[in-house]
Amino acid sequence: xxxxxxxxxxxxxxxxxxxxxxxxxxxxxxxxxxxxxxxxxxxxxxxxxxxxxxxxxxxxxxxxxxxxxxxxxxxxxxxxxxxxxxxxxxxxxxxxxxxxxxxxxxxxxxxxxxxxxxxxxxxxxxxxxxxxxxxxxxxxxxxxxxxxxxxxxxxxxxxxxxxxxxxxxxxxxxxxxxxxxxxxxxxxxxxxxxxxxxxxxxxxxxxxxxxxxxxxxxxxxxxxxxxxxxxxxxxxxxxxxxxxxxxxxxxxxxxxxxxxxxxxxxxxxxxxxxxxxxxxxxxxxxxxxxxxxxxxxxxxxxxxxxxxxxxxxxxxxxxxxxxxxxxxx
Amino acid sequence: xxxxxxxxxxxxxxxxxxxxxxxxxxxxxxxxxxxxxxxxxxxxxxxxxxxxxxxxxxxxxxxxxxxxxxxxxxxxxxxxxxxxxxxxxxxxxxxxxxxxxxxxxxxxxxxxxxxxxxxxxxxxxxxxxxxxxxxxxxxxxxxxxxxxxxxxxxxxxxxxxxxxxxxxxxxxxxxxxxxxxxxxxxxxxxxxxxxxxxxxxxxxxxxxxxxxxxxxxxxxxxxxxxxxxxxxxxxxxxxxxxxxxxxxxxxxxxxxxxxxxxxxxxxxxxxxxxxxxxxxxxxxxxxxxxxxxxxxxxxxxxxxxxxxxxxxxxxxxxxxxxxxxxxxx
Numbered sequence: 001x002x003x004x005x006x007x008x009x010x011x012x013x014x015x016x017x018x019x020x021x022x023x024x025x026x027x028x029x030x031x032x033x034x035x036x037x038x039x040x041x042x043x044x045x046x047x048x049x050x051x052x053x054x055x056x057x058x059x060x061x062x063x064x065x066x067x068x069x070x071x072x073x074x075x076x077x078x079x080x081x082x083x084x085x086x087x088x089x090x091x092x093x094x095x096x097x098x099x100x101x102x103x104x105x106x107x108x109x110x111x112x113x114x115x116x117x118x119x120x121x122x123x124x125x126x127x128x129x130x131x132x133x134x135x136x137x138x139x140x141x142x143x144x145x146x147x148x149x150x151x152x153x154x155x156x157x158x159x160x161x162x163x164x165x166x167x168x169x170x171x172x173x174x175x176x177x178x179x180x181x182x183x184x185x186x187x188x189x190x191x192x193x194x195x196x197x198x199x200x201x202x203x204x205x206x207x208x209x210x211x212x213x214x215x216x217x218x219x220x221x222x223x224x225x226x227x228x229x230x231x232x233x234x235x236x237x238x239x240x241x242x243x244x245x246x247x248x249x250x251x252x253x254x255x256x257x258x259x260x261x262x263x264x265x266x267x268x269x270x271x272x273x274x275x276x277x278x279x280x281x282x283x284x285x286x287x288x289x290x291x292x293x294x295x296x297x298x299x300x301x302x303x304x305x306x307x308x309x310x311x312x313x314x315x316x317x318x319x320x321x322x323x324x325x326x327x328x329x
Numbered sequence: 330x331x332x333x334x335x336x337x338x339x340x341x342x343x344x345x346x347x348x349x350x351x352x353x354x355x356x357x358x359x360x361x362x363x364x365x366x367x368x369x370x371x372x373x374x375x376x377x378x379x380x381x382x383x384x385x386x387x388x389x390x391x392x393x394x395x396x397x398x399x400x401x402x403x404x405x406x407x408x409x410x411x412x413x414x415x416x417x418x419x420x421x422x423x424x425x426x427x428x429x430x431x432x433x434x435x436x437x438x439x440x441x442x443x444x445x446x447x448x449x450x451x452x453x454x455x456x457x458x459x460x461x462x463x464x465x466x467x468x469x470x471x472x473x474x475x476x477x478x479x480x481x482x483x484x485x486x487x488x489x490x491x492x493x494x495x496x497x498x499x500x501x502x503x504x505x506x507x508x509x510x511x512x513x514x515x516x517x518x519x520x521x522x523x524x525x526x527x528x529x530x531x532x533x534x535x536x537x538x539x540x541x542x543x544x545x546x547x548x549x550x551x552x553x554x555x556x557x558x559x560x561x562x563x564x565x566x567x568x569x570x571x572x573x574x575x576x577x578x579x580x581x582x583x584x585x586x587x588x589x590x591x592x593x594x595x596x597x598x599x600x601x602x603x604x605x606x607x608x609x610x611x612x613x614x615x616x617x618x619x620x621x622x623x624x625x626x627x628x629x630x631x632x633x634x635x636x637x638x639x640x641x642x643x644x645x646x647x648x649x650x651x652x653x654x655x656x657x658x
Contacts, residue, residue, distance in 0.1 A: 032377060033484055036580075038415035038565050039381035039477070041484045044373030048361060051459070052368035053424040053474055057466040086367035095382040097426075097472040130380070133472075137386040143426040143462075143472035145382055148368070155362055155370045236367050251365075 010109065011102030015134050018109060022132075025113040031093060031130040040131040042093050042147060050148035050155065052083040058140040065194035066183050069108040071214040073115025076142040078216045079238065081124045082275035084148035085223030086236035088156035091124040095145040099137035112142070115215075123220040153227045156234035156279075161252035165232055165280035167295035168287050170219045172212060173241055173264060177271025179213025182206050218275035222290045226279045229288040237276040242269050242305055242312045244278055245295075249304035252280075258295040260308040269312060339438065340431030344463050350435060351461075354442040360422060360459040369460040371422050371476060379477035379484065381412040387469040394523035395512050398437040400543040402444025405471040407545045408567065410453045411604035413477035414552030415565035417485035420453040424474040428466035441471070444544075452549045482556045485563035485608075490581035494561055494609035496624035497616050499548045501541060502570055502593060506600025508542025511535050547604035551619045555608045558617040566605040571598050571634055571641045573607055574624075578633035581609075587624040589637040598641060 010018055023035055033041035042049075056062055056076050067075070077094060084091040096116060098109070113129075120127045127146075161167075187197050202210065218236070226234050233252060237244045241263060249256045263269055280297055281287060303311050339347055352364055362370035371378075385391055385405050396404070406423060413420040425445065427438070442458075449456045456475075490496075511531070518524050531539065547565070555563050562581060566573045570592065578585045592598055609626055610616060632640050 033416075033486065037484075037486050037488075038412040038563075039379045039418070039475075041416065041479070042378050042380055044376055044378045047373055047376055049371050049373045049378045049476065050368045051371060051422070051424055051474070051476060053426045053460060053462050053472070055426045055428055055462050055464045055470075055472065057428050057464050057470075059467060060465040083367040087362075087370065089368070093380070095380055095474055097382045097384045097474075099384055099386050099468075099470055099472075131382060133382050133384050135384045135386050136389040137468050137470060138388060139428075139466050139468035139470070141384075141386075141428055141466060141468070141470050141472075143382070143384065143428075143470075145380070145424055145426075145474040146368075147378065147380060150370070155366075157362065157366050159366075234367075 008106045010104045022113045050089040053145040055143040063194040069111025070115035073112040074119040074215045076144045077119035080144045080146035081220045082218035082236045085220040088227030089148035091127040091148045093130040093147045096132040097143040099135040099141040158235040158248045159251040160233035161280040163299045165297040168291040170222045170290045171276030174268035174271040175212040176273035177267035179209035230285040231279045233280045239272045240270040246304045255298045255301040258307045262294040337435045339433045351442045379418040382474040384472040392523040398440025399444035402441035403448040403544045405473045406448035409473045409475035410549045411547035411565045414549040417556030418477035420456040420477045422459040422476045425461040426472040428464040428470040487564040487577045488580040489562035490609040492628045494626040497620040499551045499619045500605030503597035503600040504541040505602035506596035508538035559614040560608045562609045568601045569599045575633045584627045584630040587636045591623040
């Protein structure tokens with residue numbers, strides 16, 4: 001039994017009061033002008049800025065029965081940090097546009113802010129939330145923009161892979177998809193609606209899989225490392241290795257041959273949301289620590305991607321407009 | 330009677346196909362790396378970048394019965410361009426995160442892209458959409474991030490107003506609120522639901538008011554002009570003059586005295602969404618063309634803002650968590 005004063009909802013509060021609550025939890029700004037003015041002013045030391053945006057929407061992207069506010073803040077940060085890293089860049093700032101129902105508890109906003117901060121601290125030290133926007137919406141939506149610095153490096157595009165290059169990956173493949181399978185397979189009621197996770201019912205492996213689904217840990221720091229090691233192409237594996245390798249092969253006008261035993265069993269080939277980094281390196285370059293070889297680039301053949309010499313079955317990945325599972329919660 | 334092929338919906342199409350449709354309408358990229366990779370790479374010529382984000386949500390921020398797709402694209406761009414201008418900066422790029430129901434017609438996405446491009450061309454030539462994100466959502470949501478360049482200027486904060494400064498404004502005050510009143514007063518059915526606007530039923534003045542509500546035209550180019558003219562503070566009037574002047578006065582620890590006859594009759598004092606620029610200039614500086622004097626800065630008194638020497642009635646502005654009108658449509 002909590003009184004309204006003890007458990008305030010955002011609809012009870014002014015925008016300013018909600019903002020103050022968030023800002024207190026985000027820690028000190030590192031920007032030239034941080035939150036509170038019309039816009040932030042951020043350093044772009046080498047005269048360029050890397051910028052990307054990615055949104056989490058209640059329903060297609062998460063269910064509140066499964067994800068805590070902390071999880072959502074973490075994930076919203078992590079997926080954007082990975083996109084900055086995938087250019088060979090160092091994340092420097094996030095902007096967070098938060099649209100939420102007016103009955104959202106203030107404690108949810110607090111947890112979200114904590115998750116955003118924790119992900120920045122763990123994955124991209126020095127990066128912080130430096131601006132944002134609050135709006136009312138029927139659908140909880142977290143739209144994050146991440147900015148980053150190249151520090152004099154050339155940006156790593158997905159179009160740079162060349163025949164003869166080694167194909168390598170840093171980070172995990174398939175764990176987040178296994179975690180999603182745990183949720184869909186084990187934590188829904190008879191009608192298919194999500195029910196809270198019973199951690200005690202999970203094996204240690206399942207627990208790790210679930211953690212990777214809810215709080216992905218992309219190897220953000222390895223983006224600039226790949227650039228320094230001479231990588232020719234780099235991208236984030238967000239929609240599944242085969243689908244994203246197909247995008248890289250198409251952009252680079254090459255064929256990518258993957259070694260199934262190096263990649264590992266499904267869902268390593270088709271599972272999304274791990275946000276591993278897929279890279280190509282010249283054959284003479286040594287792979288930097290954290291990357292492992294999973295294939296080879298060849299001149300363009302009939303198919304953009306082959307796994308053990310064979311065209312992979314299915315589309316091998318996730319498309320939000322084709323594959324949306326309508327389960328909500 | 331249109332066939333599915335003649336009137337495709339986004340749920341019928343792949344993310345790639347929707348993206349191609351959007352990109353074709355946005356025109357050429359001006360970025361070092363434009364749309365299509367994990368992130369964009371943009372020039373930040375003086376080693377700094379201005380960054381802001383603002384979201385339009387179906388329900389609280391717009392109704393589809395009243396706003397066309399073009400209107401929404403225009404407005405989503407305009408409100409963000411105004412925030413960049415309000416720092417004294419020149420907008421250089423937008424990122425657009427679009428979350429929409431899967432039954433959204435592709436023609437809606439086309440209209441939105443056209444509106445984004447038209448607003449950039451009209452309000453901030455040289456600025457273009459350079460990245461974005463597509464997601465499925467029950468609630469149509471347009472989250473835009475705008476980036477800008479200071480070109481060597483100091484950023485203009487809302488905290489810089491000094492006693493003795495002239496208070497000035499560029500752009501219109503109250504027209505967007507009058508346009509909103511036209512919509513709420515004249516174009517709802519007996520149950521209060523929005524119905525389409527009958528342009529023929531509007532006077533010329535009402536038509537202009539409505540156009541300003543649906544497609545605001547902030548004086549974006551005057552942000553850098555104010556900086557060059559020596560402005561001490563600058564901000565975007567998005568929530569109403571009195572409320573935003575209160576924010577400036579509080580941040581600057583001063584009192585702002587407004588001259589009611591210079592401001593004009595209500596809703597010029599309390600109406601939001603015009604995105605005029607509120608500035609302060611030293612008394613010795615001449616006002617640049619486009620700005621008009623509306624008041625004077627004094628040492629902090631008991632109240633942050635006075636209108637003709639009197640504390641203004643009400644809060645004088647808009648707060649999304651307090652003032653949300655629940656009308657949807």
